[in-house]
Amino acid sequence: MYRQTEIIKDSSEVSPGGGDLEEGGGAEFVINVGPQHPATHGVLHLVITLNGETIKKVEPHLGFIHRSIEKMCESLTYRQFIYVTSRMDYLSSHINNHGCALCVEKGLQVEIPPRAQVIRVIMDELTRIASHELWWGAMAMDLGAFTPFFHAFRERETINDIMEETCGARLTMNYMVPGGVMADIHPNFQKRVKDFIILFKSKVDEYDELVTGNVIFRNRMKGVGFLSKEDAISYGCTGPTARGSTASCDIRKLYPYEVYDKVEFEEILETGCDSFARYMVRIRELRQSIKIIEQLIDNIPEGDFQAKTKAVLKLPKGEFYSRVETARGEFGVYIVSEGGATPYRIRFRSPGFSNLSALDHMIRGGKIGDLIAAMGTLDLVIPDIDR
Amino acid sequence: MFIVKYIKEVWGAVRSLLKGMRMTGYYFTHHKEIITQQYPDNKAILNLPERFKGEVVMPHNENNEHACTGCTACELACPNGTIKVITKFEIMPDGKKKKAIDKLVYHLELCTMCNLCIIACPTDAIKMAQTFEHSVFDRNQLTKILNNPGSKIREGVE
Numbered sequence: 379m380y381r382q383t384e385i386i387k388d389s390s391e392v393s394p395g396g397g398d399l400e401e402g403g404g405a406e407f408v409i410n411v412g413p414q415h416p417a418t419h420g421v422l423h424l425v426i427t428l429n430g431e432t433i434k435k436v437e438p439h440l441g442f443i444h445r446s447i448e449k450m451c452e453s454l455t456y457r458q459f460i461y462v463t464s465r466m467d468y469l470s471s472h473i474n475n476h477g478c479a480l481c482v483e484k485g486l487q488v489e490i491p492p493r494a495q496v497i498r499v500i501m502d503e504l505t506r507i508a509s510h511e512l513w514w515g516a517m518a519m520d521l522g523a524f525t526p527f528f529h530a531f532r533e534r535e536t537i538n539d540i541m542e543e544t545c546g547a548r549l550t551m552n553y554m555v556p557g558g559v560m561a562d563i564h565p566n567f568q569k570r571v572k573d574f575i576i577l578f579k580s581k582v583d584e585y586d587e588l589v590t591g592n593v594i595f596r597n598r599m600k601g602v603g604f605l606s607k608e609d610a611i612s613y614g615c616t617g618p619t620a621r622g623s624t625a626s627c628d629i630r631k632l633y634p635y636e637v638y639d640k641v642e643f644e645e646i647l648e649t650g651c652d653s654f655a656r657y658m659v660r661i662r663e664l665r666q667s668i669k670i671i672e673q674l675i676d677n678i679p680e681g682d683f684q685a686k687t688k689a690v691l692k693l694p695k696g697e698f699y700s701r702v703e704t705a706r707g708e709f710g711v712y713i714v715s716e717g718g719a720t721p722y723r724i725r726f727r728s729p730g731f732s733n734l735s736a737l738d739h740m741i742r743g744g745k746i747g748d749l750i751a752a753m754g755t756l757d758l759v760i761p762d763i764d765r
Numbered sequence: 766m767f768i769v770k771y772i773k774e775v776w777g778a779v780r781s782l783l784k785g786m787r788m789t790g791y792y793f794t795h796h797k798e799i800i801t802q803q804y805p806d807n808k809a810i811l812n813l814p815e816r817f818k819g820e821v822v823m824p825h826n827e828n829n830e831h832a833c834t835g836c837t838a839c840e841l842a843c844p845n846g847t848i849k850v851i852t853k854f855e856i857m858p859d860g861k862k863k864k865a866i867d868k869l870v871y872h873l874e875l876c877t878m879c880n881l882c883i884i885a886c887p888t889d890a891i892k893m894a895q896t897f898e899h900s901v902f903d904r905n906q907l908t909k910i911l912n913n914p915g916s917k918i919r920e921g922v923e
């Protein structure tokens with residue numbers, strides 16, 4: 379509330395006597411999108427300063443869903459804190475858990491059995507597909523198309539069923555534990571994933587047919603929300619947001635973890651730098667994820683699914699950092715240990731926060747309708763930003 | 766040249782729209798491909814996998830015996846204080862005192878179904894049930910006592 383009055387006061391200083399919106403004579407108008415608004419995909423509050431229909435400034439206000447997860451993790455042991463991170467970016471909860479498990483393993487210096495590594499990567503990629511599918515459906519809905527949402531959820535449901543069978547939950551699985559995975563894969567797992575690959579390959583073309591080629595969609599996407607490579611890097615954007623601006627930042631390629639250096643896949647880069655480029659990155663990533671799963675699903679090595687670890691995990695004194703590539707970008711986990719059973723400090727680097735920070739730069743001078751389109755391609759998950 | 770480009774653009778636009786409409790029409794006429802199920806009408810075919818984490822339960826055998834020794838490993842493993850183990854001392858027939866559980870209190874409203882208590886339990890006394898319809902009218906009903914009244918520890922479980 380304070381902020382809004384401030385903005386109005388500022389504007390009257392800049393243009394005294396302003397207020398004639400019809401002529402657009404330097405008058406500013408402040409509207410609020412959110413915190414409860416379907417297009418913000420959560421409790422995000424955007425204060426938008428408008429001149430007519432042109433956006434002058436976008437200020438995201440955060441903190442509506444702050445749960446102090448980092449502080450909470452300091453009172454939990456190294457086994458317990460992992461499940462909390464599923465509640466940050468709930469659409470890539472597997473990958474968040476993976477990052478935390480990797481960081482603890484780094485501190486413990488345990489070798490993860492090859493079987494667990496492959497299972498982890500398959501799960502990560504399935505999560506990525508599910509996440510991108512939800513994004514695709516939700517973004518098409520932002521632009522006014524309702525049917526794609528159901529198409530996306532149809533395939534996503536298959537992934538959820540696979541997850542449910544092996545991990546026991548559909549969204550917050552808590553399947554990664556320090557040293558491997560919590561349980562071995564379900565006997566049906568391989569067969570069901572193969573069925574899914576066949577199903578998905580026939581359906582992903584429908585996505586292109588329904589949305590990618592659509593003229594309304596293209597016109598609303600192309601040239602909207604321009605973000606140059608330099609800006610993407612300086613704002614700290616990662617993931618598909620940065621790769622749509624040709625900034626190479628795929629952690630799976632640059633700092634391979636688990637078996638990512640043994641599988642063949644491309645890092646998708648698009649040169650458009652606009653909303654459509656970011657859209658295309660994600661659509662093409664879907665096919666790459668399927669390619670990774672295809673290579674691994676028949677080659678899950680035999681052996682343990684979990685390395686032997688002590689009952690109470692204690693990290694040596696020091697600092698540990700590990701990073702993984704979630705569906706939205708780089709997710710980093712930083713642990714400071716004093717040698718005890720609980721971390722001294724935990725800090726998460728979440729991709730959504732940096733990606734959101736570029737929104738203002740991206741959309742300044744654009745129209746308000748484009749804001750929704752540009753925001754849709756950022757793929758924001760608000761609990762990830764606020765933590 | 767401008768007019769050719771214009772017509773081409775219009776034609777492309779119309780074609781892209783028709784393409785999308787064709788797919789909508791396809792699903793409109795092919796009812797078999799619709800996979801939507803109506804809950805709760807689908808209850809008969811709604812089989813949840815055996816690993817599904819619905820709530821923590823303690824299985825008892827036909828003699829009303831469970832396998833819990835009261836070691837509190839589950840209580841320590843739980844990240845949010847969902848489980849509280851209340852122990853008592855039982856006088857054995859030979860006069861010796863033995864630790865046993867009085868109550869294993871479980872707060873379903875706090876549980877995040879993380880499975881950590883289940884893997885921590887050394888005697889597999891608790892497991893996950895596949896129930897998922899947990900809504901009640903009063904939140905007090907969500908606080909459960911997992912061991913049956915009058916239940917005992919199974920012979921041979923240490």
Ligand code: SF4
Nearest residue numbers: 843876877879880882
């Ligand atoms: S499932 Fe997790 S939250 Fe629930 S009682 Fe067990 S350890 Fe606690």
Ligand code: SF4
Nearest residue numbers: 833834836837839886
């Ligand atoms: S349920 Fe298992 S872990 Fe918990 S007190 Fe009983 S025996 Fe120990």
